[in-house]
Amino acid sequence: MNKAPSLESNRSLIITYNLPISKTSKFWDELKQGKVYATKCKKCGKLVFPPVADCGPCGSSEIEWTELIGNGKIVTFTEVVVKPASFSEEPSYIVAIAKLSEGVKVLAWLSGIKKEKLHIGMKVKLKAKVFSDKKVAYEFVPA
Amino acid sequence: MNKVAIIGKGHSRFGDRSDVNLAELSFEAIQPALDASGLTAKEIPYMALGSMGVWSEEPLPAVVIAEYCGLTGAGLVRCEAACASGSAAVFNAYSAVMSKQTDLALVVGAEKMKQIDTSTVMEMIGRAGYYMWEFENFGMTFPAYYALHAVEHMEKFGTTEKDLARVAVKNHRYGAMNPVAHLRHEITVEKALNSNVIAWPLKLYDCCPITDGSAALVLASESKVKELKIEDPVWIDAMGFASDTANISKRENYVGLSASVKAAKMAYNIAGISPIDVDVANVHDCFTIAEIMAYEDLGFCEKGDGAQMIRDGETEIGGKIPVNLDGGLKAKGHPIGTTGVSMLVELTKQLREEVKPTRQAPMKNYVALAHNTGGTGHYGFVSILRR
Numbered sequence: 241m242n243k244a245p246s247l248e249s250n251r252s253l254i255i256t257y258n259l260p261i262s263k264t265s266k267f268w269d270e271l272k273q274g275k276v277y278a279t280k281c282k283k284c285g286k287l288v289f290p291p292v293a294d295c296g297p298c299g300s301s302e303i304e305w306t307e308l309i310g311n312g313k314i315v316t317f318t319e320v321v322v323k324p325a326s327f328s329e330e331p332s333y334i335v336a337i338a339k340l341s342e343g344v345k346v347l348a349w350l351s352g353i354k355k356e357k358l359h360i361g362m363k364v365k366l367k368a369k370v371f372s373d374k375k376v377a378y379e380f381v382p383a
Numbered sequence: 384m385n386k387v388a389i390i391g392k393g394h395s396r397f398g399d400r401s402d403v404n405l406a407e408l409s410f411e412a413i414q415p416a417l418d419a420s421g422l423t424a425k426e427i428p429y430m431a432l433g434s435m436g437v438w439s440e441e442p443l444p445a446v447v448i449a450e451y452c453g454l455t456g457a458g459l460v461r462c463e464a465a466c467a468s469g470s471a472a473v474f475n476a477y478s479a480v481m482s483k484q485t486d487l488a489l490v491v492g493a494e495k496m497k498q499i500d501t502s503t504v505m506e507m508i509g510r511a512g513y514y515m516w517e518f519e520n521f522g523m524t525f526p527a528y529y530a531l532h533a534v535e536h537m538e539k540f541g542t543t544e545k546d547l548a549r550v551a552v553k554n555h556r557y558g559a560m561n562p563v564a565h566l567r568h569e570i571t572v573e574k575a576l577n578s579n580v581i582a583w584p585l586k587l588y589d590c591c592p593i594t595d596g597s598a599a600l601v602l603a604s605e606s607k608v609k610e611l612k613i614e615d616p617v618w619i620d621a622m623g624f625a626s627d628t629a630n631i632s633k634r635e636n637y638v639g640l641s642a643s644v645k646a647a648k649m650a651y652n653i654a655g656i657s658p659i660d661v662d663v664a665n666v667h668d669c670f671t672i673a674e675i676m677a678y679e680d681l682g683f684c685e686k687g688d689g690a691q692m693i694r695d696g697e698t699e700i701g702g703k704i705p706v707n708l709d710g711g712l713k714a715k716g717h718p719i720g721t722t723g724v725s726m727l728v729e730l731t732k733q734l735r736e737e738v739k740p741t742r743q744a745p746m747k748n749y750v751a752l753a754h755n756t757g758g759t760g761h762y763g764f765v766s767i768l769r770r
């Protein structure tokens with residue numbers, strides 16, 4: 241294919257964001273301890289995941305922390321084969337949304353099972369995940 | 384309030400447009416839109432641009448395009464509503480004319496996505512779900528988001544991968560007849576089903592391509608239409624809008640987009656019509672499952688019956704309501720911020736019966752509908768046009 245003439249700019253830009261977590265630091269600290277927390281609004285009682293410092297719908301900043309037991313059922317899932325640039329080193333990964341017994345839904349990777357064995361309604365467990373570089377996240381595993 | 388008419392339109396060829404920069408590409412749509420309206424650039428008091436940017440080098444595309452196209456001095460804004468940025472720009476200009484702030488406004492959609500590599504484009508779009516909770520740790524992509532919808536839709540309603548392929552086949556068939564479409568080749572169900580998996584169950588032919596392109600519209604008030612002696616314009620009868628949660632996990636279900644349902648109801652109400660009055664529609668088929676869900680969300684059929692519509696050919700010419708006769712996002716292409724404007728250019732042509740007979744919808748009520756969503760159903764716009 242003929243490539244149209246273009247100026248090959250060498251002014252590349254690498255952007256890495258700092259992600260502020262001061263107001264939800266408990267969530268990230270507890271993940272390191274192997275626990276996954278959600279937040280609950282003291283005013284309207286709504287349990288929320290991912291955690292928040294403020295309740296938008298009722299305008300309250302009176303929030304309490306609740307540990308999630310993590311028992312859930314798959315609502316839907318997919319396997320990401322063509323990956324974005326910053327995940328290009330990863331093997332294909334399964335992303336699932338599961339509804340927990342506490343009522344909230346969570347999106348996370350599902351590991352330890354092949355896509356062919358998955359079905360909607362299947363029981364999964366939500367767990368904290370600590371990487372070798374101390375980075376923390378959470379994932380689903382088969383229950 | 385002013386009634387708002389479309390009095391001029393322009394559309395570039397979509398595709399890999401490495402031959403032009405963003406301003407030159409925009410000129411290809413803007414100048415024909417001005418010519419068709421009998422106007423020159425200096426007569427335009429206001430321009431709204433739909434553009435996501437990031438894949439092309441200019442952070443302030445509206446000013447660059449305005450200078451290049453002779454519009455400097457006009458009021459300018461760039462509107463962002465992800466893949467519905469074009470509709471957001473239309474709504475911005477439409478509101479300005481409707482509220483009598485101005486009698487004339489130019490709407491432009493312009494996007495050049497081919498200036499960076501494909502995996503970086505996947506990254507930039509994937510980040511536009513909810514970066515903090517869905518990308519940072521989980522690397523979501525847009526095919527993956529729509530795959531989550533496809534899996535639940537298939538489970539709940541028996542929609543199949545073959546049904547998804549049928550949408551691609553239909554849109555490629557019409558795209559092949561559209562001289563400005565990006566992908567102008569027909570495909571078969573087998574070819575679609577055998578294409579590479581992108582995010583299971585979505586395959587290459589379930590996904591719209593990465594495309595460069597521009598589109599433009601000149602909007603005018605009723606008095607301006609008379610003053611310019613524009614005969615038989617197309618009117619924007621209504622625009623409906625809505626949104627949904629940033630976190631996809633907070634949605635009720637994944638078998639439809641509630642922002643589409645709400646925006647459609649608002650538009651139908653304002654226009655005083657129901658779905659059966661619509662002669663032709665363009666829906667947001669960024670992925671094949673999105674078109675099937677749109678049939679349902681827009682009320683063309685009941686929830687769950689979308690796949691049956693494509694099986695029965697109800698959305699082809701000769702069916703109940705022809706959809707995406709320009710090839711849709713799937714084959715015409717989806718230059719993110721251009722799409723909403725491009726849809727209205729196409730529907731204006733359909734209403735004026737200006738397209739090739741082989742892809743012209745039969746007109747009964749001369750009513751057309753455009754459905755444009757942004758993000759993973761985050762933003763929803765539905766527009767109703769009438770001639």
Ligand SMILES: [Zn+2]
Nearest residue numbers: 281284295298
């Ligand atoms: Zn509350």
